[in-house]
Amino acid sequence: MDITYYVACTVDGYIATPEGGVDWLTPFHGDDDYGFSEMYRDVDGVLMGSGTYEFALQQKTWPSKDKPSWVFTGRSLPLADPSVTLTSDEPAKVVEELTSKGMKRLWLMGGGKLATSFRASGLITDYMIFVIPVVLGEGIPLLAAGGHLDQLDLIESQSYPNGIVRLHYQSA
Numbered sequence: 001m002d003i004t005y006y007v008a009c010t011v012d013g014y015i016a017t018p019e020g021g022v023d024w025l026t027p028f029h030g031d032d033d034y035g036f037s038e039m040y041r042d043v044d045g046v047l048m049g050s051g052t053y054e055f056a057l058q059q060k061t062w063p064s065k066d067k068p069s070w071v072f073t074g075r076s077l078p079l080a081d082p083s084v085t086l087t088s089d090e091p092a093k094v095v096e097e098l099t100s101k102g103m104k105r106l107w108l109m110g111g112g113k114l115a116t117s118f119r120a121s122g123l124i125t126d127y128m129i130f131v132i133p134v135v136l137g138e139g140i141p142l143l144a145a146g147g148h149l150d151q152l153d154l155i156e157s158q159s160y161p162n163g164i165v166r167l168h169y170q171s172a
């Protein structure tokens, strides 16, 4: 299974403010979709932690109705859309089930806590990191501290006129 952690982070390694805010990304929303459509078209499903899900629930419409999503949570949360499945299973078990259903590519949307669990289980095959030219000083980290060393290969990098740099790494 290919699992891509496709995410935007600040130069100091945060994906959101301590309160979960991503307003610092707003000035960078423009004509370029930073390869998002291509990535999204090619995935069979979306994975997210409950922190990310609860943030998405605040939006007016569910953004990925055309793809099945799995939300990792130990709680009973409202269902945003019929395409959403809540799961309290471990990442490896969920990935095994989705693999047995014939799925080949998944977008690990985040956040940092769920991505840390996926990394700990050796499940992240690709990192597609968009470094945003912003320093927040504090926030929710891209990945939590700790764990083993992972060697990565740089597959591609691209810089954009607005200062964003896209880094595509693969697990070696």
Ligand SMILES: NC(=O)c1ccc[n+]([C@@H]2O[C@H](COP(=O)([O-])OP(=O)(O)OC[C@H]3O[C@@H](n4cnc5c(N)ncnc54)[C@H](OP(=O)(O)O)[C@@H]3O)[C@@H](O)[C@H]2O)c1
Binding pocket: 006, 007, 008, 009, 014, 015, 016, 019, 020, 021, 022, 048, 049, 050, 051, 052, 053, 055, 072, 073, 074, 075, 090, 091, 109, 110, 111, 112, 113, 114, 115, 117, 140
């Ligand atoms: N910049 C970006 O591109 C980007 C992308 C994604 C998200 N975000 C931001 O990131 C923030 C959320 O990130 P986060 O790191 O705080 O939370 P998160 O990873 O989205 O969710 C973590 C929560 O998921 C649940 N969970 C269930 N099984 C888990 C497991 N195996 N490993 C880890 N968590 C598991 C736990 O809560 P319960 O079991 O109690 O429900 C846990 O507290 C949001 O504010 C969102 O806006 C930013």
